[in-house]
Structures are given as C-alpha cells and as structure tokens.
Amino acid sequence: MKIKTKLNLGVGLLFLLIIILTLVSAFYIFSIKKDTENILKANYNTLEYSRNMLLSLDEINSDAENAIITFENNLNKQSKNVTEVGEHDATLNLKKSFNLLKVNRTDQKLKNQIRQDIFEIMKLNMFAIKQKSDVAKQTAETANMWIAITGTLCFLIAFNLLVNLPNNIADPIKELTASIKEIANKNYSERVHFMDHNEFGDLAKSFNTMAQKLEEYNSSNLYKLLFEKKRLETLINNMNDPIIGLDNQGLILFVNDEALKIIGMKSEDVLGKTASTLALTNDLMKSLIEKNSANEANIRGQKVLPMKIFADGKESYFEKENINITIQPTGEDQMINIGDVIILRNITPFKELDFAKTNFIATVSHELKTPISSIKLSLQLLENKTTGTINEEQKHLIESIKDDSQRLLKITGELLELSQVETGNIQLNIEKSNPYEIVHYATEAVKMQTDQKQIELLIEADENLPDIKADSEKTAWVLINFLTNAIRYSSENSKITMRLKKDNMQISFAVIDTGKGIDNRYRSKVFDKYFQIPGSQKTGTGLGLAISKEFIEAQGGTIGVESELGLGSTFYFKLLTI
DSSP states (O other): OOHHHHHHHHHHHHHHHHHHHHHHHHHHHHHHHHHHHHHIIIIIHHHHHHHHHHHHHHTTTTSHHHHHHHHHHHHHHHHTTOOSTTHHHHHHHHHHHHHHHHHOTTOHHHHHHHHHHHHHHHHHHHHHHHHHHHHHHHHHHHHHHHHHHHHHHHHHHHHHHHHHHHHHHHHHHHHHHHHHHHHHTTOTTOOOOOOOSSHHHHHHHHHHHHHHHHHHHHTSHHHHHHHHHHHHHHHHHTOSSOEEEEETTSBEEEEOHHHHHHHTOOHHHHTTSBHHHHHTTOHHHHHHTOTTHHHHHHHTTOOOOOEEEEETTEEEEEEEEEEEEEEOOTTOSSOEEEEEEEEEEEOHHHHHHHHHHHHHHHHHHHHHHHHHHHHHHHHHHHHOGGGOSOOHHHHHHHHHHHHHHHHHHHHHHHHHHHTTGGGTOOOOOOEEEOHHHHHHHHHHHTHHHHHHTTOEEEEEEOSSOOOEEEOHHHHHHHHHHHHHHHHHTSOTTOEEEEEEEEETTEEEEEEEOOSOOOOHHHHTTTTSTTOOOTTOOOOOOSOHHHHHHHHHHHTTOEEEEEEOTTSOEEEEEEEEBO
16 A cells, blocks of 8 residues: 555544534534523522512512512513423412512511412422533533543543654655665665565665666776766865866866855856867956966066955965876877866965065054154244254253153054064053143144144043053054144134043043045054055155054054044044043
C-alpha cells in the first residue's frame, strides 16, 4: 500500500471519529440544555410566583391595595404557566379563594385556604423539578458514556498512528540518510535495501541506480582529472591576491574570489567570456588586459605606478604581474603560447606605511609653522627701533617667545605620539580639567592675532559648568586651531564668538565665525588629511583639522562642523563631564 494511501486512511478515519465525537457531544449537550431550560421555565418560575403571592398575602393587613395588585399579577402569571398534572385545578381553587378574599379581606380562614392552595402548587412543581432533574442526570450519564466510548476509539486510533506511522516513514528515511552519507564519503558501493511497493521503494531504486553510476564514474580517469582540476581551483581561490587565468584567445578560464571582489562581478558573468568583451563595460578589466604597458614603461626607464582600486571598503594598491604560460608539445622543438595568468599583488600595507611616514613629516612641518611664525613676529617687534630699551611691553614679548618655544617642543612631542594613533599607542594625559581655564588659555594664545585684524572675540559661557575628563593641553591646542582658522577666514573688524555650554553629560566648545562658510559638498571632508576647500585663497597643508579630530576622538569626544555658504561656520567638539 502506498504511503499516501496509508496517511489518507489513517488521518481520514481519525477525522471521521472526531466529527462523530463532536456530533455526539453537541447532541447530548443540547439535550441537557433543553432539560435545564424546561425546569427553569416550567417549575422554577412557578415557585417564584408562589413565593411572591405568599409575601403579598402577609402584607394585606398593612398595605391592602398594593398587596392585592401584586398578588393578582403573580396569579395571572401562574395561570399562564400551568405545566404539571393537578396544577390547573390547584390554580383555579386559588383564584376562587382569592376572589372571596378581595370581598372579605379580614377572613382568616380564606387566607389559610389560599396558603394551602399555594403550597399545593409549590409541592407539585417541586416534585416535577425532582423528576426532571433525574431525567437530566440520566441524559448526562448517557452523554458521558457515549463521549467516553467515542473518545477511547479516537485515542486508540491516534495512538496506533503515533506508534506505527512515524516508524513507517522515519526508518526508510534514516536508512536513506545513512546511505547518502556513505556516498558523500566516496563509498559508492553503498546501496539501500527496502524494496516495498510504495514511494520509498521507487526512491530506493533511483538511489541505487545513481550510486551505481557514481561508482562507475569514480573508477574512470575523467574523475581523477576533474579532481585535480578542483584541487587547483581551490588552491587558487584561497590565495589572497586576485588571480585571473586566460587562454591564448583571451577567454577567461578561472578567476578567484579576490579578483571577483575588485572587479565587482559574479563568477557566472565572467567565466567563459572573453576579457575583451568584458572590458567594454568594465574599466578595471580593460586596464588588466593591457599587458604591454608595464613592459614599455620598463623599457623607457619609467617607474611603473601601482593600480589604485577600491577594495575591502577602502582604496587599495596593487602591482600587476602578467605571466605568459607556454608549453613545449611532445615531439616538437618550439614553445607555444597557451594563455596568460594575471596576478595582482596587494601592496596596500606597504603603501599605508609610506603614507604614515609622509603624513608624519607633513604634520610636524605644519604644526611647527604656527609657533615659529609667532616667534618671528615677536622678534620683528623686538628689532623695531621704536621699541627702544626693554620695557614692560618688551618683557611680555620675550615671555611670549619663551612660551611659544616651549609650546613648540610640546607640540612636536605630541605629534610624535600622533603618528602612533593608528597603532593605538597615542599617549593621553586624561585628567580632571576646568573648561573655563582651557578657554582662557586658548583665547589668550590668539589675542595678538585678533588685535592685529581688529576682530572682537566674544565669549559666551554658561555658569557653574562642571569639570571635564580631558587632556587639557591637547584640548586647548584644538581650540586654538579652531580660533586660528576662524581668524584667518574672517574679515577685519568682524566678530568671532567662543561658546561654552553644557549639552546633556557633555561640555560643548564651539567657535562661531562670520566668514564665507563651507559648501555642503565639502563639509564632510574638512576633517580629512590634506583636504583644502577648492577655490580657497588661503595657504595651508590641510592637516590642522585632521589632527584636531584625532585629538578629540582619542579622548572619547565628538567633533563636527555646521556651516552654510555665505553665513559663516561653527566648529565644535564635545567632551564628557566628570
């Protein structure tokens, strides 16, 4: 019997029994409900009417009119609810006695007679309630019996399906799974042995046929060749350098994952296609198949520049090597060309080291420029004949020279530490620092520059700001750099605002100028090394803001700029409070 037929019969029979169980339960529940409603309607209501009439009868002496009305209402209801044998006669007797009582309301005998009639009606209904309760109880017991019988049948069938059906399905699957594992382990002699006349039997025949064909294939030379080919492909694919293999017609034979990454294509779009066809739509492929350009450059004595390719989320550098593959056919003297292998050697780490060296030298040169310029300016003032003998002003100038010289030495040391930022070895002196003192130090350092351009430096600081966790020297250096840039790009007789305020759990330092502002296109690049806004007439190396970013982020802070073209700029950074 087919497995599908077994499942249909088992589940169908179980479904049928569930329907029968549902119908039986519903039938008996309806019967019990009907009996209960009959008791409520026919007998319980009569008892309620009788109780109300007894209460009204007792109130005739005190409130005759209302008592008689209440009695009549309940008596009329009782007359419409006569359901038991003898209840009709009792109700008629009650009506006669009540009519007489309405004429003679003080007749005690009539009251006693009325009570007896009411008790008779109540007795008949109480007896009926007992009988109907017995009937309902019998119905409930019958319902329990039939539901139990039907439920037991459902349980037995379900238990039989639970025990037998999973084994009938799972055992062949287990055997088939074990055989598949053996085939995967190259044991192609494995066979399955269940031959029932069902779906598993058909599956077993197909599996054994497949295993037989695999065994034959495994024994052939073709398998050995394909296995060696697979070994070479795996070896090439696991290499870290991009590799592309071409035949002598330029057809791409193999390409590893690293090469697919940099050319941005999938293997199915590359393998079997000619490189020249792909070069029409892929500029990188076009440059890769230009195999003579490097040789010509070497001949002319020119330096071959590495290829700059965006890979691994950054700009990477590669040296292209084109290896021509030749073989000597059996029985022939001449070598023939069978293809080329293009290898791109990743030299990005070496380039990054070279850039680090260049950046370091440029950074030191840039940062030495500001204090040296200040020293030159102070010396020029000292050499001016109008200065005369040493006075208080000259003393201040001499002190300024000393301070700048000392700051020059400190900044040089800091920049040496900055060169190690990428290795995580930058040294920070994080301590409790007063933000007001940092602002005061920075503003005093640029006071001479603001005086020369007659720029008004305003300080807007909140009161009672808490201390911050910072390297005060490096933080002051960043603030001085912001102020120096603001002064440089501000016109004479303008204003620069230095704003100090609390922002949640941070202290915000902001320098606001009224210069020409920064275009939206360049705002995200101003903190990049060597970047200068195109069209800017100001000289510089483009390192100051990049160094500032390194200093602030190394202290766990954030740095940014807000600017609109023509509306000035706001450079700010935030550091955590204590």
